[in-house]
Amino acid sequence: MDFITHxxxxxxxxxxxxxxxxxYTMVYGxxxxxxxxxxxxxxxxSYIIFLLMSNVGVPAIPAVIISIIVCTTLGIVxxxxxxxxxxxxxxxAVLITAIGVSYFLQNSSLLLFGSDPKVFSSVVNLPSIKLAxxxxxxxxxxxxxxxxxxxxxxxxxxxxxxxxxxQAMLAVSEDKDxxxxxxxxANATISLTFAIGSGLAAIAGALFCSAYxxxxxxxxxxxxxxxFTAAVFGGIGSIPGALLGGxxxxxxxxxxxxxxxxxxxxxxxxxxxxxxxxxRPTGILGKKLHEKV
Amino acid sequence: xxxxxxxDLVVNYGLIQAIKGISFEIxxxxxxxxxxxxxxxxxxxxxxxxxxxxxxxxxIIYNGQDITKIPGYKIVxxxxxxxxxxxxxxANLTVMENLKMGAYTRKDKKExxxxxxxxxxxxxxxxxxxxxxxxxxxxxxxxxxxxxxxLMSKPKMxxxxxxxxxxSPLMVxxxxxxxxxxxxxxxxxxxxxxxxxxxxxxxxxxxxLETGNITLSGDAKDILNNDQVKKAYLGV
Numbered sequence: 165m166d167f168i169t170h171x172x173x174x175x176x177x178x179x180x181x182x183x184x185x186x187x188y189t190m191v192y193g194x195x196x197x198x199x200x201x202x203x204x205x206x207x208x209x210s211y212i213i214f215l216l217m218s219n220v221g222v223p224a225i226p227a228v229i230i231s232i233i234v235c236t237t238l239g240i241v242x243x244x245x246x247x248x249x250x251x252x253x254x255x256x257a258v259l260i261t262a263i264g265v266s267y268f269l270q271n272s273s274l275l276l277f278g279s280d281p282k283v284f285s286s287v288v289n290l291p292s293i294k295l296a297x298x299x300x301x302x303x304x305x306x307x308x309x310x311x312x313x314x315x316x317x318x319x320x321x322x323x324x325x326x327x328x329x330x331q332a333m334l335a336v337s338e339d340k341d342x343x344x345x346x347x348x349x350a351n352a353t354i355s356l357t358f359a360i361g362s363g364l365a366a367i368a369g370a371l372f373c374s375a376y377x378x379x380x381x382x383x384x385x386x387x388x389x390x391x392f393t394a395a396v397f398g399g400i401g402s403i404p405g406a407l408l409g410g411x412x413x414x415x416x417x418x419x420x421x422x423x424x425x426x427x428x429x430x431x432x433x434x435x436x437x438x439x440x441x442x443x444r445p446t447g448i449l450g451k452k453l454h455e456k457v
Numbered sequence: 458x459x460x461x462x463x464x465d466l467v468v469n470y471g472l473i474q475a476i477k478g479i480s481f482e483i484x485x486x487x488x489x490x491x492x493x494x495x496x497x498x499x500x501x502x503x504x505x506x507x508x509x510x511x512x513x514x515x516x517i518i519y520n521g522q523d524i525t526k527i528p529g530y531k532i533v534x535x536x537x538x539x540x541x542x543x544x545x546x547x548a549n550l551t552v553m554e555n556l557k558m559g560a561y562t563r564k565d566k567k568e569x570x571x572x573x574x575x576x577x578x579x580x581x582x583x584x585x586x587x588x589x590x591x592x593x594x595x596x597x598x599x600x601x602x603x604x605x606x607x608l609m610s611k612p613k614m615x616x617x618x619x620x621x622x623x624x625s626p627l628m629v630x631x632x633x634x635x636x637x638x639x640x641x642x643x644x645x646x647x648x649x650x651x652x653x654x655x656x657x658x659x660x661x662x663x664x665x666l667e668t669g670n671i672t673l674s675g676d677a678k679d680i681l682n683n684d685q686v687k688k689a690y691l692g693v
Contacts, residue, residue: 328561331554331557331558331561332561334547334549334550334554335547335550335558335561338547338548338549338550339545339547341509341529341541341545342541342545342546342547343530343558344508344509344529344530345507345509345529345532345533345538345539345541345545346530346533346558346559346561346562346606346610347530347531347532347533347534347561347562347610348530348558348561349528349530350530451549
């Protein structure tokens with residue numbers, strides 16, 4: 165019975181990774197860059213919820229909605245100021261800038277909110293669920309996280325398949341110049357991608373901090389790196405890949421912590437990543453690379 | 458009045474001057490060929506017209522409007538459609554999705570359906586493969602798709618970049634018969650081709666481009682019979 169509890173907790177943590185990984189994978193697919201500041205947007209979003217709930221007394225749902233709006237705006241602003249001027253620069257320059265933005269967000273938060281961890285109160289206030297005569301106890305946060313992840317996946321898939329903006333994203337991700345010839349504003353499409361990714365980061369932050377309630381300026385860094393790992397694991401650029409990679413990573417981490425070693429659980433996660441990449445360099449669901457010569 | 462007027466166009470690639478101040482114009486309904494060797498600057502000219510590259514100097518006037526500084530994505534809604542070199546179809550999207558992408562700027566659903574019908578009439582193979590990913594098509598079929606996609610915007614002017622490149626002789630014929638049909642429909646066409654003989658046979662007028670300069674211009678028939686051109690481009 166313990167195994168089932170661990171498995172469900174793993175799927176739940178994996179769902180958070182999957183939601184964050186979507187931001188990495190969509191931005192990579194469309195702007196061909198790794199936005200290493202993505203994890204820190206999660207932290208900013210969590211602070212906003214924390215401040216609204218603890219200091220202002222705003223209820224959970226409106227606090228999350230405000231956080232989504234702020235993070236969406238933050239994502240667009242970061243893209244405009246830091247990445248857009250580098251559209252034609254080398255990928256290394258963009259990568260270093262992204263790391264710079266990450267430090268900027270962390271240190272600004274350190275300045276504004278201080279270094280001591282805050283206790284984040286869960287945005288989900290429902291009773292926990294008991295199954296099999298109370299042998300399995302699942303917290304409501306766990307369930308809500310999985311449900312939210314599924315809803316996001318469905319909504320995003322529909323958005324990309326059915327809307328013009330979604331189709332424009334696909335076109336830009338394949339060929340920016342050809343998309344421009346079709347009348348698609350590539351810059352606006354890239355902005356939209358950052359907006360969606362950052363909005364999702366706010367949701368992920370709310371769910372992550374509800375499960376792990378210690379909030380500091382470095383809170384976003386680790387889940388950020390793990391979600392990036394999940395995106396690579398599943399195949400970067402692929403939305404189903406982000407889901408699969410995220411869930412697998414979460415399950416491996418929780419089971420590793422429960423049955424092998426709690427100290428080694430992160431090492432196990434990254435070891436699995438290395439093994440997968442040795443066998444399939446483009447990730448589980450990744451496309452074969454056909455780079456033009 | 459000229460539909461497209463290019464005046465003193467200069468385009469740089471880094472430190473290299475790719476286009477060295479050329480001027481040309483195209484009348485409404487004309488099929489004009491731009492011929493020249495590899496690296497003469499033909500593709501660069503098309504890319505500059507549709508805003509994928511910004512020129513260093515010069516102006517581009519389309520239908521009396523200066524489009525030199527207009528962002529590339531706004532060009533197609535002015536009625537100008539560009540079929541790029543190497544087809545550039547969206548390989549992971551289906552044939553149908555590619556065609557719909559061609560009508561991205563149009564809002565009239567009914568009329569889009571009608572255009573789609575016309576495109577399928579001319580490219581029956583695209584209809585047979587409409588649910589197939591574009592990347593799985595043959596080179597010739599991809600060229601058809603690229604042209605069909607361009608026609609989906611209902612253009613008044615077409616820019617065609619090397620439509621016959623890498624195709625079998627039979628496919629080349631088919632591509633040119635479509636170009637001929639568009640020409641007869643009254644679409645103004647600027648055709649860039651390495652297959653100079655084929656291009657000159659179909660074109661009304663032509664310009665010969667050599668390392669960034671126009672060295673010869675005139676009626677396509679005259680250029681076809683020009684001794685220099687015969688030697689350099691027709692291999693006669």
